[in-house]
Amino acid sequence: MASIKLTVNGTAHTVDVADPEMPLLYVLMDDLQLNGPKYGCGLSQCGACTVLLDGEPIRSCQTPVSLAAGHDVLTIEGLGTMENPHRIQQLFMDEQAVQCGYCISGPMLYGKVFIDQNPGSSQEQILEALSGLLCRCHAHTRMMRALTRYSEEVKA
Amino acid sequence: MKTLTNFHAKYWKKITPEASEALDKHGFGRREFLKGLGALIVGYSAAGVLNKAGAQFPTATVPLNQVDSWLAVAADGSVTGFAGKCDFGQGFRTVQQQLVAEELGVQFENINMIICDTALCPDQGVSSGSQGHPTQFGNNALRQALVTAREALLQMGAAQLKVTAAELSLENGNVVVTKDPSQRMSFGQLIGGKRFSLALNQQARPKDPLTYTILGTSVPRLDVPPKVTGEFEYVQNKRVAGMVHGKVVRPPKPGAKLVKVNEGSVAALPGNVKVVIKNDFVGVVADKEWLAQNAADVLDVTWTDGDTLPNQETLYADMRKMPSRDSLIVAQSDVDTQMKAAARTFAATYVHPFQMHGSLGTSCAVADVKGAGASTTATIWCASQGVWNQRGSVALILGTTATNVRVVFMEGSGCYGLNGADTVAYDAAIMSQAVGKPVRVQYTRRDEMISADSYGPAYVIDLKAGVDAQGQMIAWDYEAWTFSKGGRPAVANPGNVISGALAGFPTAAVVPAAANPPNNYSNNSNADSSYGMGCVGNSCGGTGNIKSERVLVHTIQSPFYTGPLRSPNRLQNCFANESFIDEVAAGLKADPVAYRLRHLVDTRLRDCVTKAAEAYGWDSRPSPKAGNPKTGVVTGRGISCVLYEGNNGYCALIAEVEVDQETGKVEVTRIITSNDSGPISNPDGLSNQMEGGAMQGMSRALYEEVKWQEFGLTSVHWRAFPVYQFGNRLPYIETVLINRPDVRQMGAGETTITIVAAAIANAIFDATGARIRQVPFTPARVLAALKARA
Numbered sequence: 001m002a003s004i005k006l007t008v009n010g011t012a013h014t015v016d017v018a019d020p021e022m023p024l025l026y027v028l029m030d031d032l033q034l035n036g037p038k039y040g041c042g043l044s045q046c047g048a049c050t051v052l053l054d055g056e057p058i059r060s061c062q063t064p065v066s067l068a069a070g071h072d073v074l075t076i077e078g079l080g081t082m083e084n085p086h087r088i089q090q091l092f093m094d095e096q097a098v099q100c101g102y103c104i105s106g107p108m109l110y111g112k113v114f115i116d117q118n119p120g121s122s123q124e125q126i127l128e129a130l131s132g133l134l135c136r137c138h139a140h141t142r143m144m145r146a147l148t149r150y151s152e153e154v155k156a
Numbered sequence: 157m158k159t160l161t162n163f164h165a166k167y168w169k170k171i172t173p174e175a176s177e178a179l180d181k182h183g184f185g186r187r188e189f190l191k192g193l194g195a196l197i198v199g200y201s202a203a204g205v206l207n208k209a210g211a212q213f214p215t216a217t218v219p220l221n222q223v224d225s226w227l228a229v230a231a232d233g234s235v236t237g238f239a240g241k242c243d244f245g246q247g248f249r250t251v252q253q254q255l256v257a258e259e260l261g262v263q264f265e266n267i268n269m270i271i272c273d274t275a276l277c278p279d280q281g282v283s284s285g286s287q288g289h290p291t292q293f294g295n296n297a298l299r300q301a302l303v304t305a306r307e308a309l310l311q312m313g314a315a316q317l318k319v320t321a322a323e324l325s326l327e328n329g330n331v332v333v334t335k336d337p338s339q340r341m342s343f344g345q346l347i348g349g350k351r352f353s354l355a356l357n358q359q360a361r362p363k364d365p366l367t368y369t370i371l372g373t374s375v376p377r378l379d380v381p382p383k384v385t386g387e388f389e390y391v392q393n394k395r396v397a398g399m400v401h402g403k404v405v406r407p408p409k410p411g412a413k414l415v416k417v418n419e420g421s422v423a424a425l426p427g428n429v430k431v432v433i434k435n436d437f438v439g440v441v442a443d444k445e446w447l448a449q450n451a452a453d454v455l456d457v458t459w460t461d462g463d464t465l466p467n468q469e470t471l472y473a474d475m476r477k478m479p480s481r482d483s484l485i486v487a488q489s490d491v492d493t494q495m496k497a498a499a500r501t502f503a504a505t506y507v508h509p510f511q512m513h514g515s516l517g518t519s520c521a522v523a524d525v526k527g528a529g530a531s532t533t534a535t536i537w538c539a540s541q542g543v544w545n546q547r548g549s550v551a552l553i554l555g556t557t558a559t560n561v562r563v564v565f566m567e568g569s570g571c572y573g574l575n576g577a578d579t580v581a582y583d584a585a586i587m588s589q590a591v592g593k594p595v596r597v598q599y600t601r602r603d604e605m606i607s608a609d610s611y612g613p614a615y616v617i618d619l620k621a622g623v624d625a626q627g628q629m630i631a632w633d634y635e636a637w638t639f640s641k642g643g644r645p646a647v648a649n650p651g652n653v654i655s656g657a658l659a660g661f662p663t664a665a666v667v668p669a670a671a672n673p674p675n676n677y678s679n680n681s682n683a684d685s686s687y688g689m690g691c692v693g694n695s696c697g698g699t700g701n702i703k704s705e706r707v708l709v710h711t712i713q714s715p716f717y718t719g720p721l722r723s724p725n726r727l728q729n730c731f732a733n734e735s736f737i738d739e740v741a742a743g744l745k746a747d748p749v750a751y752r753l754r755h756l757v758d759t760r761l762r763d764c765v766t767k768a769a770e771a772y773g774w775d776s777r778p779s780p781k782a783g784n785p786k787t788g789v790v791t792g793r794g795i796s797c798v799l800y801e802g803n804n805g806y807c808a809l810i811a812e813v814e815v816d817q818e819t820g821k822v823e824v825t826r827i828i829t830s831n832d833s834g835p836i837s838n839p840d841g842l843s844n845q846m847e848g849g850a851m852q853g854m855s856r857a858l859y860e861e862v863k864w865q866e867f868g869l870t871s872v873h874w875r876a877f878p879v880y881q882f883g884n885r886l887p888y889i890e891t892v893l894i895n896r897p898d899v900r901q902m903g904a905g906e907t908t909i910t911i912v913a914a915a916i917a918n919a920i921f922d923a924t925g926a927r928i929r930q931v932p933f934t935p936a937r938v939l940a941a942l943k944a945r946a
Contacts (some may be wrong), residue, residue, distance in 0.1 A: 003665065005302070007912070013785070016445065018426045018427065018444070019446065019447070019450070022446045023628050026444070026445055026446040029445070030401075030444055030446070032443050033391065033393075033395060034354075034386065035338060035386050035387065035388060035389060035393040035648075036386030037519065037571075038390070038392060038517055039392070039518065039598060039600040040516050040517055040518070040569075041518075041601040041873060041874060042600060042601055042609030043601060043873055043874070045601075045873060045874040045875065046516055046862060046874060048516060048517060068685075074385040075386060075388035076384070076385065077385065079385070079386075080380045080385060080562035081385055081387070082382060082385050085381070085384070085385055089384045089385055092380070092384040093376070093381055093384055094841055096376060096377060096379060096380055096841075097244035097380075097384075098245070098383050098384060098842060099246065099517075099570055099844065099848055100244060100388065100390065100517075100567065100568075100569055100570035101244030101245060101379070101380070101383030101384065102432055102515075102516050102569035102570065103516050104383060104384055104519040104536070104740050105386075106883065107905070108384065123886075124639075126634060127883060127886055128883055130883060131881070131882055131883030132881060132882065132883060133883075134516055134874065134879065134881050134882070135516065135882070136514060136515060136569070136570055136852075136856075136879070137245055137516075137570045137574075138847075138848045138849075138850075138852040138855060138880065139846050139847070139850065139851075140886055141444040141886065141887075142844065142847070144886060147206050147545060
């Protein structure tokens with residue numbers, strides 16, 4: 001049993017894990033009972049498990065929890081709340097940019113980081129930056145509208 | 157049409173705590189639940205719902221024909237609606253709440269919808285087939301309950317206010333004297349905490365859609381704010397006190413039987429690992445999900461060899477020779493003579509692969525099974541489309557009665573039909589019963605794709621048409637071969653999906669039989685094209701003008717479980733039918749829109765085609781486009797249309813493509829689609845469904861095919877079963893919404909997806925002159941078609 005310290009959405013946690021190779025996702029879902037990051041494939045093929053590790057998007061389904069020790073993890077819960085949503089979350093609401101919404105951590109977090117680093121990016125550039133993420137309800141057009149609006153706002 | 161109003165997220169907040177609290181608390185039946193809302197109502201059929209206070213079981217079926225089954229008004233005037241049509245991310249929860257607000261005259265935010273809990277909600281069967289919208293606005297469902305309640309409230313108000321009901325109107329949960337609005341009584345004062353005790357009145361009159369103020373507007377979906385902030389509780393997030401985690405260990409190949417399990421192989425692993433075996437079912441349970449997965453990965457299990465799978469390379473040719481159960485949709489006796497008399501005939505064969513639902517999140521359920529023998533009770537949290545079928549079939553698996561089982565719907569990852577949501581609930585129930593604790597099961601990606609998903613079946617479709625000297629089609633001959641195994645679980649048929657079969661329940665086999673002549677016309681599968689008259693006996697139910705038709709389907713025993721996949725059979729049939737009419741039009745050098753209109757008599761379908769063509773800026777000319785070079789990148793456009801299920805939603809769709817003739821790569825650049833499903837309840841929600849359906853249909857047309865080899869299925873993850881992904885070309889999509897307030901409501905969840913493949917194939921032909929007749933349109937197949945073009 002290993003004891004792992006990590007900060008999630010601004011709160012410090014110590015978690016006891018039987019297997020330090022266990023992916024971070026299971027600490028977030030199972031131990032910390034977060035709903036944002038989700039299991040989709042366990043293979044880094046879809047992006048439903050996306051979280052930010054020290055500000056960079058990673059696939060938590062294939063990141064051993066030991067690698068996250070001592071680092072800052074941010075899930076979509078940490079971006080904002082229903083009462084006080086992050087601007088990017090508000091734009092997803094405004095564009096009604098989900099159907100089932102299971103995939104949302106991937107497009108939202110990859111989109112946010114790319115646009116924050118490259119404000120004013122075009123829809124084509126954002127689409128390219130999101131390569132490899134999946135949305136099975138195929139709500140891509142609306143998510144891209146929300147992200148493109150966010151890109152314009154960040155630039156302005 | 158009103159536009160999006162900016163709703164505040166608090167409306168969802170208002171709903172979830174109460175709903176989830178009640179759903180979470182053991183010992184809550186319908187009566188206690190309503191008490192919890194302050195309604196103090198004895199739930200309908202109280203004896204069945206509860207035998208004593210605090211007991212959850214037995215739970216009887218909540219009947220359709222009583223107002224109290226659908227509606228409860230609390231003392232503070234807040235309204236709880238109960239509905240048996242679930243929401244999988246289409247927004248139908250919100251639409252049902254709009255309906256309650258509209259017909260009852262209550263503020264939208266004062267309503268609380270509870271959906272698809274077998275202990276609380278009226279039994280509305282399965283939520284599928286684009287039937288939610290037509291059903292809830294139909295005779296024995298939510299709207300009629302609301303209208304009955306409204307009339308009762310007006311009568312109660314009239315008695316209390318000493319006026320006639322005709323002098324009253326409804327305003328924000330109050331009955332108000334129209335000429336003197338200071339005279340009023342709230343619904344809470346009139347009925348708060350009491351039962352209506354009324355049967356649904358089928359004569360009570362719903363509002364005229366022209367007077368709608370909430371329906372017909374784009375009320376934002378209630379589930380979007382919690383979803384984009386991570387606060388939404390999916391079934392994957394369901395956590396019950398004392399819950400442990402289960403994982404399944406599936407046979408490596410269809411039909412393989414269990415020989416032995418070496419339980420010692422996991423004995424030393426951490427997490428209190430337990431092995432669960434029931435007939436051919438094998439699973440492991442552990443305290444933590446990751447530890448359960450580790451145990452499932454190494455458990456030593458021996459299986460028999462399993463079924464011999466058909467050779468995928470020669471499948472479409474082999475299907476024609478396999479024994480089949482045959483059915484005729486239309487069988488006019490003069491097809492062969494008309495075909496002989498025709499000035500010209502056309503023939504083509506189209507093939508479609510097995511495809512999977514491929515939900516982004518793997519299926520998950522939580523089961524809490526208590527007690528033993530006949531007193532076994534169970535609560536199941538799952539994302540099934542058929543919670544009432546779950547209730548009965550889970551009871552069979554557990555050896556108890558349906559009244560001892562409560563199934564609570566929770567949204568999962570989008571399912572698009574019979575994904576693993578039903579079968580995973582059986583897994584959870586079996587393992588919870590075995591270990592005596594609540595068990596949560598979530599599949600691995602591999603489990604989901606090759607041993608849970610009930611695939612949409614492959615098809616081979618032969619089409620022939622005869623055309624007279626004037627170019628009018630006078631005969632249409634359709635013959636198809638397709639597969640079936642199992643399907644949606646029914647109350648008595650858990651063996652329709654894999655876990656039920658592994659647990660020992662039979663999967664009904666396809667029994668070969670010759671076709672009987674049809675008794676009546678049903679085009680539920682859209683096997684009959686839109687251009688047929690659909691004449692059976694003395695009546696004709698089709699949308700076209702070709703009288704002489706034969707539509708014959710051969711159904712073969714499938715090597716894999718099959719089940720409804722968004723637009724089941726209709727999608728495959730429309731790919732063939734809508735490609736074929738394009739081939740005929742091209743052969744006659746006719747414009748594809750004009751040639752369709754020549755054979756369509758249904759005015760609403762004609763209108764859909766015309767409006768889509770107008771929005772696109774369609775120039776009338778035959779395909780292929782003149783002047784496109786035979787090399788390099790070329791563009792083209794194609795159209796298709798359908799009356800979904802023969803009676804449930806009109807749609808037309810135009811796709812514009814770019815084809816790279818060197819690589820065979822096809823990109824869809826633009827989609828224009830029109831839809832008429834009667835009165836529109838939520839315009840933005842309708843657009844969202846049309847857009848998602850069009851994109852998902854494009855993915856199925858360009859990328860998706862289940863694959864296997866002799867040793868078993870190989871579509872085990874997203875690299876092996878590619879779908880459209882971010883980074884691929886994103887088409888511009890425009891939706892044309894046709895609102896018809898004067899007719900009944902139809903469905904719209906599966907209209908666009910049904911016809912995308914044909915529109916793309918027709919556009920590829922328009923661009924290149926090459927006809928592609930096999931889904932998916934991979935670069936290799938497009939190159940082969942280019943090579944074969946005239």
